[in-house]
Amino acid sequence: MTATLDAGPAGPASIALAPETMATAPKAARTGIVIDASIDVSADFLADPDVAVIPIPIRIGGSTYIDQHDPEASARYMRENGNGEGVAGQSIPLDAAQMRNFFIERFALDYDSVYCLTITSTRSPIHDACSEGSSLALAHIRGLRQVADMRRPFQFRVIDTRNMFAGSGIAAMALRDMLAAQMSPKDVRAELLRIVDSTYTYYIPDDLGYARTRSRVRGDRSIKLASVVLGSALAIKPIIRGYQGDTHPVSKYRGRAQSWGKLFKFAARRVAEGQLHTPHVIVSYAGAMGELHATPELGELRQACERAGVSLHVLQMSITGMMNIGPGGLTLAYSGPVPNEAP
The missing domain is CATH 3.30.1180.10 (Hypothetical Protein Tm841; Chain: A;domain 3)
Known part of the structure; x- marks a missing residue:
């Protein structure tokens, strides 16, 4: 399932934009990719400046680990939970309000199009939180872009990969290939859904x-x-x-x-x-x-x-x-x- 948000120049004029934020407004359109941290992707994918990772806090006993594809955090997790301690673990994904703040801070002015990929909604609440968070972010993003005199429409698509871990990574890496090939948004959507479904x-x-x-x-x-x-x-x-x-x-x-x-x-x-x-x-x-x-x-x-x-x-x-x-x-x-x- 996908949720698409479109923001034009209309929006509340009362939102003030910090001077340092206005100074960083881009001159050219950019497309960003955001994935939740449980999605397995390559190191070069993560090194792309147009890729962002939604962190997932993990709590096991008295210890907390932040899942965000950090090698040191992963090594610490394996070192401390190699005997199955994680069976009692609890993931604490960001809620809709936290997703809203994440999306505004990372994408509002630097991007005109964003694809957000999550693991399957049948096994995790992350997809629903991302969908709600992006909806909450939309009005604020409209205001920020109006103040920055950015008249290009803003699109935010939340994609349920209908898979987990390595499977969700397939859709993410295919999406990057399509964007690099400069496929049209319509073709990207159709091909991405075909890949998700197969x-x-x-x-x-x-x-x-x-x-x-x-x-x-x-x-x-x-x-x-x-x-x-x-x-x-x-x-x-x-x-x-x-x-x-x-x-x-x-x-x-x-x-x-x-x-x-x-x-x-x-x-x-x-x-x-x-x-x-x-x-x-x-x-x-x-x-x-x-x-x-x-x-x-x-x-x-x-x-x-x-x-x-x-x-x-x-x-x-x-x-x-x-x-x-x-x-x-x-x-x-x-x-x-x-x-x-x-x-």
């Missing part, structure tokens, strides 16, 4: 008990109690597919090595078919990255991507993702046609 995210939790507890907090019932009891005894690792806001298990294997290997080989076949809707595959991991890079099948996926001209992004999972999936959890995502097989 993105598949595969989750492999390492600890089924942890993952079930956390998933139920999000309203996800894809991991059953019987599966946890049996899976823990036999070291079963399920592969769970996320698609269009829903999740369900599609296969299961004995041990991490087998489940990871099957998933990476499956993804390599999808890449080799040459039908991906955007040239990106994202893998995010809630653990030491050396463990992931040592997997032989990941090397096979990397080679398949190189041959096909697809970018493979192997990333540290966001703190929010690590808290929800658990230590050792993995996600992989791409956008493409309906798969003809399960991993």
Whole structure:
């Protein structure tokens, strides 16, 4: 779902604009991208000056972590919660009023168009808070732009990616490609929605008990109690597919090595078919990255991507993702046609 806000020159004239803010008013139109911090994207994406990240505070016991794709914060989280302490964690996303302030401060005068991408609204309140916050910001942004004599319309689109973590990152990175190619706003919207509707995210939790507890907090019932009891005894690792806001298990294997290997080989076949809707595959991991890079099948996926001209992004999972999936959890995502097989 998308929410589009348009602000013309009309608006309240009583809003005063600070002199230092007026001095920074831009001369050319710019388009910004804002993502919530749980979305897994590459470092070069985050380094783009037109990208902003909505931080998500995480509270575990007496400790607070700010999820905003900061490597030091992620390392601290893993160091202090490597034994599953995050199962009792609580995310405290910004509410609508805080979103309003964030949007005004970051985008009101420096941009004419903004795309805000969030993880699926079926598992998180962030999308609703962003939608409400952008609506609250609109009147104030109109006033600021009038005082700055900015007559160009202002557009703010809130996009529900209908996925989580690596899956939401696919839409974000595809959007950046479209903006770099200077596609028209109409074409961007149509293509972005096509990608959102065709993105598949595969989750492999390492600890089924942890993952079930956390998933139920999000309203996800894809991991059953019987599966946890049996899976823990036999070291079963399920592969769970996320698609269009829903999740369900599609296969299961004995041990991490087998489940990871099957998933990476499956993804390599999808890449080799040459039908991906955007040239990106994202893998995010809630653990030491050396463990992931040592997997032989990941090397096979990397080679398949190189041959096909697809970018493979192997990333540290966001703190929010690590808290929800658990230590050792993995996600992989791409956008493409309906798969003809399960991993």
